[in-house]
Amino acid sequence: MKKLDKGLWMTALTLVVAITFLAGCAPSGGTTTSTAEQPGVVNIIMTVPLSGMLASFGQEQQEGMQMAVDEINAAGGVKVAGKNYLIKLTVMDDEFDASKGEDEVDMMLEKLTPKPVFYWCGSDVVGKVIMDENEKENLIMEIVSSDKAVVSTGNKLLIRLESDTRDVAKGFANITYDDMGCKKAIMLCGDDSASGLYRDQWIETYKSKGGQLLDSIDVDLFSTTDFYPFLTKAIAENPDVISTFASADSLVLMMTQAQQLGYKGKWVFGDVTEVGEVLHLIPAKAMQTMGTFCGVAAYETATLPEGQQTRFRAHIKKFHDKYGADKLWGSIVTNPYELCYAFKYAMEKTGTTTDAYAIRAAMADAVPVPEGVYPFYKINPDGSGEYCEFANICTNGVMGNSMVLYGDPSIAPKTSE
Amino acid sequence: MSMLLQTTINGIVIGSAFSLVALGLTMIWGIMHISNFAHGSFYMIGGYVIWTIITLLGVDFWLAILITAVVMAIFGAIVERLTFRPAEGPFSTPLSSLIVSIGLIMIFNNSVLAIWGARPETLGAINIQEFHFLNVTVTLQRVLIVVAAVILIALLQFFLKRTTLGMSIEATAQNAESARLMGINTSRVGSIVFAMGVSLAAIAAGLMAPLTNINIGMGDHMTTYGFVIIILGGMGSIPGAIIGGFILGLISSLSATYLTANYYEVIVFGVLILILAIKPTGLFGAK
Amino acid sequence: MLLEVVNIDTYYGDAQALKGVSFNVANSELVTILGANGMGKTTLLKTITGLLKPKAGTIKFYEINIERMSTYDIVAAGVSLAPEGRGLFAEMSVLKNLLLGAYVHRDDKLGNKEMMDNVFELFPILKERQHQAAGTLSGGEAQMLAIGRALMARPKLLMLDEPSVGLAPQIVAHIFNIIKDLNNRGMTIVVAEQNAAMALSIAHRGYVLETGEVSITGEAKALLNDDRVKRVYIGA
Numbered sequence: 038m039k040k041l042d043k044g045l046w047m048t049a050l051t052l053v054v055a056i057t058f059l060a061g062c063a064p065s066g067g068t069t070t071s072t073a074e075q076p077g078v079v080n081i082i083m084t085v086p087l088s089g090m091l092a093s094f095g096q097e098q099q100e101g102m103q104m105a106v107d108e109i110n111a112a113g114g115v116k117v118a119g120k121n122y123l124i125k126l127t128v129m130d131d132e133f134d135a136s137k138g139e140d141e142v143d144m145m146l147e148k149l150t151p152k153p154v155f156y157w158c159g160s161d162v163v164g165k166v167i168m169d170e171n172e173k174e175n176l177i178m179e180i181v182s183s184d185k186a187v188v189s190t191g192n193k194l195l196i197r198l199e200s201d202t203r204d205v206a207k208g209f210a211n212i213t214y215d216d217m218g219c220k221k222a223i224m225l226c227g228d229d230s231a232s233g234l235y236r237d238q239w240i241e242t243y244k245s246k247g248g249q250l251l252d253s254i255d256v257d258l259f260s261t262t263d264f265y266p267f268l269t270k271a272i273a274e275n276p277d278v279i280s281t282f283a284s285a286d287s288l289v290l291m292m293t294q295a296q297q298l299g300y301k302g303k304w305v306f307g308d309v310t311e312v313g314e315v316l317h318l319i320p321a322k323a324m325q326t327m328g329t330f331c332g333v334a335a336y337e338t339a340t341l342p343e344g345q346q347t348r349f350r351a352h353i354k355k356f357h358d359k360y361g362a363d364k365l366w367g368s369i370v371t372n373p374y375e376l377c378y379a380f381k382y383a384m385e386k387t388g389t390t391t392d393a394y395a396i397r398a399a400m401a402d403a404v405p406v407p408e409g410v411y412p413f414y415k416i417n418p419d420g421s422g423e424y425c426e427f428a429n430i431c432t433n434g435v436m437g438n439s440m441v442l443y444g445d446p447s448i449a450p451k452t453s454e
Numbered sequence: 455m456s457m458l459l460q461t462t463i464n465g466i467v468i469g470s471a472f473s474l475v476a477l478g479l480t481m482i483w484g485i486m487h488i489s490n491f492a493h494g495s496f497y498m499i500g501g502y503v504i505w506t507i508i509t510l511l512g513v514d515f516w517l518a519i520l521i522t523a524v525v526m527a528i529f530g531a532i533v534e535r536l537t538f539r540p541a542e543g544p545f546s547t548p549l550s551s552l553i554v555s556i557g558l559i560m561i562f563n564n565s566v567l568a569i570w571g572a573r574p575e576t577l578g579a580i581n582i583q584e585f586h587f588l589n590v591t592v593t594l595q596r597v598l599i600v601v602a603a604v605i606l607i608a609l610l611q612f613f614l615k616r617t618t619l620g621m622s623i624e625a626t627a628q629n630a631e632s633a634r635l636m637g638i639n640t641s642r643v644g645s646i647v648f649a650m651g652v653s654l655a656a657i658a659a660g661l662m663a664p665l666t667n668i669n670i671g672m673g674d675h676m677t678t679y680g681f682v683i684i685i686l687g688g689m690g691s692i693p694g695a696i697i698g699g700f701i702l703g704l705i706s707s708l709s710a711t712y713l714t715a716n717y718y719e720v721i722v723f724g725v726l727i728l729i730l731a732i733k734p735t736g737l738f739g740a741k
Numbered sequence: 742m743l744l745e746v747v748n749i750d751t752y753y754g755d756a757q758a759l760k761g762v763s764f765n766v767a768n769s770e771l772v773t774i775l776g777a778n779g780m781g782k783t784t785l786l787k788t789i790t791g792l793l794k795p796k797a798g799t800i801k802f803y804e805i806n807i808e809r810m811s812t813y814d815i816v817a818a819g820v821s822l823a824p825e826g827r828g829l830f831a832e833m834s835v836l837k838n839l840l841l842g843a844y845v846h847r848d849d850k851l852g853n854k855e856m857m858d859n860v861f862e863l864f865p866i867l868k869e870r871q872h873q874a875a876g877t878l879s880g881g882e883a884q885m886l887a888i889g890r891a892l893m894a895r896p897k898l899l900m901l902d903e904p905s906v907g908l909a910p911q912i913v914a915h916i917f918n919i920i921k922d923l924n925n926r927g928m929t930i931v932v933a934e935q936n937a938a939m940a941l942s943i944a945h946r947g948y949v950l951e952t953g954e955v956s957i958t959g960e961a962k963a964l965l966n967d968d969r970v971k972r973v974y975i976g977a
Contacts, residue, residue: 088564089670092572259574260671262471262662265464266710273457273711286574286667294665297584298460298591320579618840618847625830625841632828634792637816637845637894 076114076121079390080152081106081377082145084138085159087130094369098159098181099128100360101370105377107359108408115381118388124381127153131163138163146174154393155380157373161187168192175393177400179376183231188420194397198372198422200443202231203238205308205333205426208442209280210242212331212428213305216440219278223271224253225291226282226307235282235307243280251276258283264291265298272300282307285314292319292327306332312429312436314365324434334427334439352410371410372422378406379416456589461711462704467596469703470603474658475676476683476695477610478651484627484690485647488538488551492558493655493680494673500526500656501668502566505575515580519602519660523653530652531645533558538648539641563670574669581664599661606657607696614692623647627690679706682726688739697737701725742801743768743929744789744820744898749798749808751788758784760953761798766898766931771924773940773961774933775974776950782933783825785950786902790822791815802898817845821896823887825903831876835867838875838886842893853893860889863919881912888919899923900931905939917943937974941965949974 083102085095106126109115114123127145131138138160146152156171156178158164164180168187171178177194180187183202188195213219224240226232232255240250251274256267264287271279272295279295279302281288288310306315312332319327353366364370383399384390401416415423425444430437475497482490500522507518537558541550581595614620626633626643634640659672666672683702687694705725709718729737744766751759759781766772774782787793789800791812800808807815830838839860843853861868864885870878875886884904891899901920905913913936921943924930934940941947941961949957949970957967964970 088567092567092670094572096572257675259669260674261666262672262675263464263468263665265467265665266461266707269457269460269464270711284574286576286669290576290665290667293579293582297582297593299589318576323579618844621833621837621841622844624833628830628832629828631792632824632830633841634812635790635816635822635824635828636841636890637813638841639811639813 076123077390078125078151079115079122079154079384080145080149081124081126081155081157081380082142082149082153083126083128083157083159083373084131084141084163085128085157086133087128088132091133091160095130095159097365097367097369098157098373100356100364102126102128102157102373102377104356104359104370105374105408109377109381115384115390117384117390122384122390124377125149131160133160133162135162135166139166142167146176151391154391154396157181157376168195171195175391177380177393177397179373181372183234185421192420194393195420196376196397196400196416196422197420198368198376198416200308200368200422200424200426202235202308204443206235206238207242208426208428209305209307209331210239210246210248212430212440212442213278213280214243214246214248217278217303217305217329217331217430219248219276219303219305221249221251221275221277222280223251223274223276223278224280225267225271226253226255226280227258228255232282232307239280239282239307258287258291264294268295268298268300271295272298276302278303278305280305280307282309285310285318289315289318292330293323296323296326296328301328303328304330306330308333308426308442311365311367312431316431316434316436319434321434327433329430329432331428331430333442334429349410368424375404375406375409375414376400378408379403382406457711459588460590461707463590463592463596464711465704465707466700467599467703468707469700470600471658471662471699472676472679472683472703473696473699474603474606474654474661475680476687476699477607477692478654479680480684480687480690480692480695481623481627481647482651483684484692485623485630486538486551486644488648489555489681490648490651491552491555491677492562493651494675494677495559495562496526496530496652496673497655497659497676498668498670498673499529499562499566500652500659501663501672502570502575503656504660504663505577505668506570508577509575515664519657522660523657526656527649527653531649533652534645534648539644566670572670574667576667577664579664595664602657602661606654610692619646679722682722684736686726686729686736688736691736691738694736694738742766743770743803744931745799745801746785746789747799747801749785749788749795749800751784751793751795753784758953759788759795762950762953762955764948764955766929769924769927769929770946771921771930771932771944773937773944773947774931774950775935775937775940775947775964775970776933777935777974780950781953782950783902784953786822786824786900786931786933789815789900790820813845816894819895819897820900821891821894821898822900823884823891823902823904825906827883827887829875829878829883829886829890832874834872835875835878835886836871838890839867839871839893842890843895845894852895856893856895860892863892863923864889880907881909881916884908884912884916888916892923896928898929898931900933902933903935904932905934905936913939935974937970938965941970 085098086092087095103126106124110123114121129141131141154175154177156176158167158178158180161180161182164182167178172192172194179196179198181199182197183199185201188197222243224236226236244250254267254271288306292304310332312334315332356366357364379400382403383396386399387395389395404416405414417423426442427439428442429439479490479493482488503525504518504522507513507521537554538551541554581598583594585592614624622638623643626638626640630640679702683698684695687698702722705722706718709721713721742765746762746764749759749762750757762785774785776782784793788795791810795808799806802818802820839857843856846853866882867886867889870882878886904916917939920930932940941964944961947961947964948955957969
């Protein structure tokens, strides 16, 4: 009996030591920005994955939000009813775990004064839990989710800006069949649920156009040891095109290895991969023989209304100066950045920092924000965001013209800056 | 026919990496009776270390492998000394080393995240010369992976069978108390074996690094497959780990190509259960 | 005294296996430890070789305290044990077992070669079987290998834990002859045995362990004639 107790004690001690170590090594949970003088404070809270496989995703959201907060505070903060307020951002790592995220939100709502009215939720698993209580808590909430069903609940304080994976999938299936002329396809994508949404919609649209799906292969693309086995199978079926949904790093490796195995067909990427990023990763020499591929166009390369191009470049430079030149710039960064500004303008317009319903309603009117860079952007009454996305077809390293992947480019704000 | 040949070659390449990983795992189990669930994490760190050496120091690939092997051996010995060894003290339970290894996974993952960030890294084109025969493609790196693995396995055999230090390792595996009575410092043997195991995993990661990307998740499969291999081959058995590694490589490659990539893990575990049903101690396990 | 054990207490977890055991061996002596199973013979030998650490008491070997030393240092200092159940490396050859016996002298290849010849002379059957796996040896051969391996360490004190167990009487006699012979040549030896008659017939002195304590001690001849010893261990 005594021996067992000692064992348990040791076990507990080991755990404590491990956790202490862990806490020391983990990225810091809470980040504070402002050093308040007399002005008031407005709290923004954020839960995003900052550890594990999705950490880069969470980190980019945090950086986008932080950049807006820093800019706003440096310019004197939010001016509401003659008083200045600085924004204080608190970010916690939800570890992509619903109950952990929920605990963190509860804790922040309880501990932070004044009570936060704006919450950025970077994981839909957490968001789907908080969604039931945010109205009660007077909390405006943005949920990063590729599932548009979440805004069908009538929640008045909910925003979902992300483009819907299925809309993108439809666009890519159309381009594959119509513009690239590929009639026999293989679907090769990750085995997670987001990939599954994309895959099913892509296949449905592609088949409805008359395309022939030779095979659909799910692979854990992130941690697989070697791509050869899957590619050997895919190539043996002799497709015109391989449709994928994978990170750019994995894709480039797959494309290189498929080429080694004799594949001469085309590639279509999902919206997780930008063409420019792929071009950046392929060695220049290999580019000339890389064949044809199509993916989401980065802002720099998409055909945009006049004036926007230069705005983008300036904006990306600002971001790179702050966080490093190797950082990717995409909607994951711009969404929190722009929504933070929308939050600021909405508070100034309504003259309140506490009435979430009034602020939320005014946020839709504040979009697009003048500081924004993503032009085709609007918050619908149900809380969903509206975009227009482009795709570019690239052949042997030469980028073709952008084409509309989905959405309506005519809703773009006319800007002359 | 050429597809079968291509698939077999694919399997041998992956099998080489699996064997090296499983060798370390089986030796650590055989000598120290530790189920090192952090083995895949050492594999992952090995990947990041070789990436860093090549990217920052601009060192040649093979020299980088050598440096990685040494650095990771030292790292493994330090980790063993600071974590597993204290946990083996008078209050240890069979759970102690399990808890230590799970703690290590968390520490390693978060440290890697803090040091290298969350974005995957790639080594770029290394040894990409292609050989084509019978409608089959092999790149130089893939040939070298197999050659390097075979040489390492042969060296390891020589070390264990022909050197005094190697014999003391084998003696400790067979009968630790008798080994102590021969005057062998068995905790030092433990450190050496742990260092070797970690080093082998890191070498495997280094060899595979040009074919895949280096990321936080790259070791997860390796821990699972490593344990499948050593259970299949017989816990603690060195031939079992080598043969088991190649068997698993071939199974994963053949099933991904001919059956279904979607469920090839089901097939891997199916074969494991089948072998254990026929021979419960594994292919080379002691009775 | 070559070995001096004073008031040793050794525990397995919470169970006390040795209670204040004192025990000594002089140079060139052959001492036997008698006792039934579970009385503490093996525990005493393991404590001397450092495999178990005593909670109290001292052990001196050549006037140096060894009770806190590691087994490998104790073996290097000259204490060698052929353990209970032989403890052979079953999957290794006879030759490798012997080489491992000489581990503490691993750099002295020449000396080991000489020692190996001595062992082969003592046990010619081991030379015949040198390439065979130790696990395939018969009981008698295995015991010879265990003793031979212990000798390879060139000990100043050789300890044997139940060398007769599981062996046919004529093989036991053969092995005890060799033990006596080794002692005659000057080797200091401790033999733990259940076979009291056989052990006392070759030993100078003996100790009887009962439930972890020394109950009787004295000259071998005296013990042979001791009623208690006779009744319990010799069955006369």
